[in-house]
Amino acid sequence: MSQAPGFEYAAAAQDGGALISKRPKGAGKGRRTPLSQRAARIVVLVLVLGYLILPLFAMLEFSTRGDFDRTTKTFGRTLDSFAAIFSNDDLMTSIITSLEIAVLTVFGMLVLLVPTMVWTVVRVPRMRRVVEFLCLLPLAIPAIVIVVGIAPIYRWMGQNLGGFGASALTLAFIDVILVLPYSYRAIDSSLRSIDTATLSDAARSLGAGWPRTIFSVIVPNIRGGILSASVLAIALVLGEYTISSLLSFNTVQVVIYLLGKRNPYVSVAVSLAALVFAFVLLFVISRFAPGADSRAQRAEEEPA
Amino acid sequence: MSVASPSPAATGHGVAVAFEDMHRWYGSVHALRGLSLEIAPGELIALLGPSGCGKTTALRALGGLDEVDQGRILVGGKDMTRVPANKRNMGIVFQAYSLFPNMTARDNVAYGLRLRGVDGAKRKKKAEETLELVGLGAQASRYPHQMSGGQQQRVALARALAIEPSVLLLDEPLSALDAKVRRQLREEIRRIQIMVGITTLFVTHDQEEALAMGDRVGVMSAGRLEQIAAPAELYDRPATKFVAEFVGLTNRIPGRTDGSDVEVLGTRVPLLPGATDRGAVQVLVRPENVRLAAADGGTGRVLAVSFLGSLCRAQVALPDETIVVAQMSATESAGLYPGATVNVSVVPAPVFAVAE
Numbered sequence: 151m152s153q154a155p156g157f158e159y160a161a162a163a164q165d166g167g168a169l170i171s172k173r174p175k176g177a178g179k180g181r182r183t184p185l186s187q188r189a190a191r192i193v194v195l196v197l198v199l200g201y202l203i204l205p206l207f208a209m210l211e212f213s214t215r216g217d218f219d220r221t222t223k224t225f226g227r228t229l230d231s232f233a234a235i236f237s238n239d240d241l242m243t244s245i246i247t248s249l250e251i252a253v254l255t256v257f258g259m260l261v262l263l264v265p266t267m268v269w270t271v272v273r274v275p276r277m278r279r280v281v282e283f284l285c286l287l288p289l290a291i292p293a294i295v296i297v298v299g300i301a302p303i304y305r306w307m308g309q310n311l312g313g314f315g316a317s318a319l320t321l322a323f324i325d326v327i328l329v330l331p332y333s334y335r336a337i338d339s340s341l342r343s344i345d346t347a348t349l350s351d352a353a354r355s356l357g358a359g360w361p362r363t364i365f366s367v368i369v370p371n372i373r374g375g376i377l378s379a380s381v382l383a384i385a386l387v388l389g390e391y392t393i394s395s396l397l398s399f400n401t402v403q404v405v406i407y408l409l410g411k412r413n414p415y416v417s418v419a420v421s422l423a424a425l426v427f428a429f430v431l432l433f434v435i436s437r438f439a440p441g442a443d444s445r446a447q448r449a450e451e452e453p454a
Numbered sequence: 455m456s457v458a459s460p461s462p463a464a465t466g467h468g469v470a471v472a473f474e475d476m477h478r479w480y481g482s483v484h485a486l487r488g489l490s491l492e493i494a495p496g497e498l499i500a501l502l503g504p505s506g507c508g509k510t511t512a513l514r515a516l517g518g519l520d521e522v523d524q525g526r527i528l529v530g531g532k533d534m535t536r537v538p539a540n541k542r543n544m545g546i547v548f549q550a551y552s553l554f555p556n557m558t559a560r561d562n563v564a565y566g567l568r569l570r571g572v573d574g575a576k577r578k579k580k581a582e583e584t585l586e587l588v589g590l591g592a593q594a595s596r597y598p599h600q601m602s603g604g605q606q607q608r609v610a611l612a613r614a615l616a617i618e619p620s621v622l623l624l625d626e627p628l629s630a631l632d633a634k635v636r637r638q639l640r641e642e643i644r645r646i647q648i649m650v651g652i653t654t655l656f657v658t659h660d661q662e663e664a665l666a667m668g669d670r671v672g673v674m675s676a677g678r679l680e681q682i683a684a685p686a687e688l689y690d691r692p693a694t695k696f697v698a699e700f701v702g703l704t705n706r707i708p709g710r711t712d713g714s715d716v717e718v719l720g721t722r723v724p725l726l727p728g729a730t731d732r733g734a735v736q737v738l739v740r741p742e743n744v745r746l747a748a749a750d751g752g753t754g755r756v757l758a759v760s761f762l763g764s765l766c767r768a769q770v771a772l773p774d775e776t777i778v779v780a781q782m783s784a785t786e787s788a789g790l791y792p793g794a795t796v797n798v799s800v801v802p803a804p805v806f807a808v809a810e
Contacts, residue, residue: 344555345550345551345552348548348550348551348552349552349554351517351519351539351546351548351552352546352548352552352553352554352610352613353554353565354518354519354538354539354540355517355518355519355539355540355542355544355545355546355614355623356540356545356565356566356569356613356617357540357541357543357566357569357570357617358540358565358569359540362569367554367556370554370556371554371555371556
């Protein structure tokens with residue numbers, strides 16, 4: 151006696167087994183994209199890539215220009231501008247300073263944000279909206295307003311806290327606030343991808359205190375979000391100009407601007423190097439920090 | 455087979471866990487209203503009730519994951535009411551999958567042991583032994599995402615047992631699983647619980663699960679414990695209207711009572727204590743206590759017959775349009791078909807009655 155298709159399906163589902171359905175012959179053909187649509191997609195892709203890559207290519211072309219050859223009416227190619235980055239003391243100092251600020255900012259942001267967000271999710275979920283609002287607030291406040299508000303504090307620090315008060319590293323305090331909206335989003339999406347409350351309850355029931363719960367259970371599972379938040383913070387700090395300039399701190403963007411007035415080739419070379427640095431960081435993160443989505447995908451691929 | 459234990463103190467087994475007059479408010483919601491309960495060492499108590507009845511609140515309070523506003527929790531005679539969760543030594547299996555995704559099954563099970571300072575080799579051995587206990591010794595190196603839901607809950611059970619907890623808490627651990635796996639796992643949990651001899655509080659809204667697993671079953675409603683008794687007693691002798699209606703399938707058939715007995719479908723049956731004892735009532739009769747006899751000119755008319763394997767269930771309309779469900783063995787159901795006329799009677803087993 152032949153079984154009805156519905157019965158077969160129910161039996162498979164009861165066993166908890168995976169339902170494997172063969173794709174009917176020709177099923178794919180009906181869904182094949184018409185040639186015109188595929189061509190349109192390629193055109194759009196080329197246009198977008200061109201829009202994004204062309205400026206970078208122009209920067210590369212400009213920053214590698216050598217002497218002008220009057221006979222061929224073309225520029226020679228040289229990496230002198232990139233080499234000059236390392237021989238320009240002001241530039242190197244500003245790069246190191248900016249990287250130090252970036253490290254401090256990332257550290258401050260993570261120390262402030264991760265425990266707060268975990269605590270909010272686990273203990274006071276009704277405060278989630280409030281924390282989100284506070285974290286997103288810097289998006290709505292222009293940098294110039296922040297500088298006007300905070301300049302007296304920096305003046306006071308410069309006068310009363312000696313070398314530390316006058317150091318550009320103090321910019322990390324402001325930068326921590328500036329990166330909050332972006333970092334919050336990155337960490338929040340990671341926290342939403344795991345059952346933070348249940349994992350915390352499980353860890354605590356097994357004997358872990360709060361610090362251990364956060365560092366041994368929560369943090370490893372939101373690693374992708376933390377890395378994304380860190381990259382965004384680094385990118386923002388390296389690209390921040392307005393506040394540094396108005397508070398008269400020589401960060402890399404300020405020095406690039408000043409350098410651009412004297413030597414535009416080196417200025418563009420530094421900008422291009424900074425962009426490439428950000429791309430490499432993003433690539434490293436996307437390569438080595440798979441998120442929860444890819445984990446779920448793997449689970450689907452490997453039913454036990 | 456479950457063993458009834460009416461009250462730990464009465465049996466002389468002592469008390470492993472005691473709730474004393476526990477209250478819990480969430481804003482204006484009174485989630486626990488004076489919950490008192492005693493659990494004997496090695497006993498499995500199933501707390502059963504609808505969503506929002508307070509059963510999970512009670513479990514979380516025992517595990518230290520939630521606080522009580524009033525009352526005490528005693529474990530082995532010690533007051534644990536204000537002891538934080540990480541100092542209580544209780545193993546919890548949650549409804550949601552709670553394995554740490556960044557750790558293998560072995561590392562998950564060993565996590566609690568590591569926190570207790572057990573050295574590496576012993577930890578690994580103990581974790582693997584506990585995984586063997588739940589039948590997953592071969593899966594020790596797998597990550598949670600490489601395991602099915604049933605396997606994950608087994609690892610969670612192993613993780614909870616590995617720390618040798620004073621009490622095992624099961625918070626609807628089977629509700630996310632499909633029916634077949636759920637039945638298998640509940641039998642396995644019960645087997646392991648009896649083998650290990652651990653005191654267990656099991657929370658569920660599935661009465662089949664509660665009746666199948668619990669030494670005693672506590673039925674909760676609106677923050678109160680309505681009744682706690684052995685499964686058979688709970689089913690046959692419900693103490694309140696809520697328990698009578700909530701546990702098992704129940705027919706509501708019109709009847710008339712004079713105080714000690716009630717007349718229903720022409721049969722006098724004894725009334726259970728707590729039932730309404732005067733005048734016209736609705737009698738709560740179990741389907742298996744309804745008898746059908748095929749007869750031309752019978753007063754009942756069969757509406758439908760459902761085949762359930764070894765059992766059969768028939769819906770019958772009475773002359774006053776009351777629908778009655780009767781349950782019988784498949785052989786007894788011969789001759790029943792939609793449209794057939796039958797005589798309907800009830801078995802003279804004690805029944806609960808509520809006012810009309």
